[in-house]
Amino acid sequence: MEHGVASDLAPLLDVAVELHVHLDGAIRPETILYFGKKRGIPLPGNTVEELLKYVSYDTPLTLPQFLEKFNYYMPAIAGDREAVRRIAYEFVETKAKEGIAYVEVRYSPHLLANAGVDPIPWGQAEGDLTPDEVVQLVNQGLQDGERDFHIKARSILCCMRHMPSWSPEVVELCKKYRNDSVVAVDLAGDESLKVENYSEHKKAYEEAERCGIHRTVHAGEAGPAAMVKEAVYVLKAERVGHGYHVLEDPELYKELLKIKMHFEVCPWSSYLTGACSPDFSKHPVIQFKKDRANYSLNTDDPLIFNSTIDKDYGIVKEHMGFTEEEFKRVNINAAQSSFLPEKEKQELLNKLYKAYGMVPNAS
Numbered sequence: 001m002e003h004g005v006a007s008d009l010a011p012l013l014d015v016a017v018e019l020h021v022h023l024d025g026a027i028r029p030e031t032i033l034y035f036g037k038k039r040g041i042p043l044p045g046n047t048v049e050e051l052l053k054y055v056s057y058d059t060p061l062t063l064p065q066f067l068e069k070f071n072y073y074m075p076a077i078a079g080d081r082e083a084v085r086r087i088a089y090e091f092v093e094t095k096a097k098e099g100i101a102y103v104e105v106r107y108s109p110h111l112l113a114n115a116g117v118d119p120i121p122w123g124q125a126e127g128d129l130t131p132d133e134v135v136q137l138v139n140q141g142l143q144d145g146e147r148d149f150h151i152k153a154r155s156i157l158c159c160m161r162h163m164p165s166w167s168p169e170v171v172e173l174c175k176k177y178r179n180d181s182v183v184a185v186d187l188a189g190d191e192s193l194k195v196e197n198y199s200e201h202k203k204a205y206e207e208a209e210r211c212g213i214h215r216t217v218h219a220g221e222a223g224p225a226a227m228v229k230e231a232v233y234v235l236k237a238e239r240v241g242h243g244y245h246v247l248e249d250p251e252l253y254k255e256l257l258k259i260k261m262h263f264e265v266c267p268w269s270s271y272l273t274g275a276c277s278p279d280f281s282k283h284p285v286i287q288f289k290k291d292r293a294n295y296s297l298n299t300d301d302p303l304i305f306n307s308t309i310d311k312d313y314g315i316v317k318e319h320m321g322f323t324e325e326e327f328k329r330v331n332i333n334a335a336q337s338s339f340l341p342e343k344e345k346q347e348l349l350n351k352l353y354k355a356y357g358m359v360p361n362a363s
């Protein structure tokens with residue numbers, strides 16, 4: 001199937017909101033090559049083209065196969081202070097160029113550290129960069145980016161499905177840095193994994209709720225509707241990452257429509273991770289649109305999917321009949337479901353209403 005990008009989306013994307021994108025899935029290939037060379041860390045290629053041959057792809061894999069891609073390049077970035085700060089800074093620049101006015105970017109502090117983390121990820125030797133300092137460096141990079149590129153960027157800290165022992169610290173970091181760029185906790189990774197100590201994720205999410213830390217959870221991406229149910233009713237997620245398979249449980253879907261649960265939809269990602277049928281005419285977001293559900297459109301891992309936000313907008317426009325009116329509604333819903341404090345959320349909404357030529361509350 002042809003998956004082209006519409007070329008006439010630029011004005012629509014002048015002021016957009018993105019809520020689901022992984023920092024470690026959005027690194028510039030040039031930056032990976034720079035730090036690989038500087039640190040003497042072997043990579044599968046010496047040029048952008050060579051590296052991307054391994055790291056990015058354009059025909060569907062499974063979710064676990066897709067997650068393997070991080071192994072190729074994370075050793076070049078993890079454990080290096082300059083690299084961690086720079087990827088956050090460059091991320092903001094990239095999003096500003098794409099016309100994003102507000103972005104929530106997520107990552108696992110543990111997967112960028114090389115100290116105070118067990119096991120030390122990516123086969124790194126032990127160093128002295130802890131998850132706590134990773135968060136400080138990302139915050140600094142994001143804030144420098146906000147200042148230089150004039151958009152707003154906040155972060156979400158990820159717990160990882162296969163590492164329940166990291167989750168309590170992730171929530172502690174959310175608490176510590178809640179007034180300093182961090183707005184929420186997430187649970188990412190392979191949903192199909194049976195985690196032995198799932199109760200640690202649950203306890204961590206209970207603590208997040210108790211402390212008023214916002215919560216999103218990857219669920220119903222590759223996994224079944226039951227994962228979405230668990231995310232919402234056990235982990236008390238306020239948004240669902242992906243959530244496509246919720247449609248397999250019509251009762252649950254109806255309930256979630258009623259409470260206006262937000263789904264962070266990533267169209268091109270859903271094709272490449274095998275989360276949804278490769279036939280775009282059967283994509284769950286078509287149903288979401290029909291039902292005027294609360295959802296956003298996002299890139300997820302643009303390095304690996306070799307994409308920008310207009311790839312995702314282009315797909316839904318060309319293959320799913322999205323109109324300008326729906327794009328506006330989607331972005332207003334995204335702003336409304338963002339994890340910004342109320343006053344800043346209103347400011348963002350006003351910016352969108354103005355850019356879209358709309359009267360407030362007319363969505």
Ligand SMILES: O=c1[nH]cnc2c1ncn2[C@H]1C[C@H](O)[C@@H](CO)O1
Binds near residue numbers: 301
């Ligand atoms: O689409 C995804 N589903 C589940 N986990 C994901 C996805 N994209 C990235 N991740 C994982 C791999 C990253 O290292 C981690 C934190 O960003 O989150």
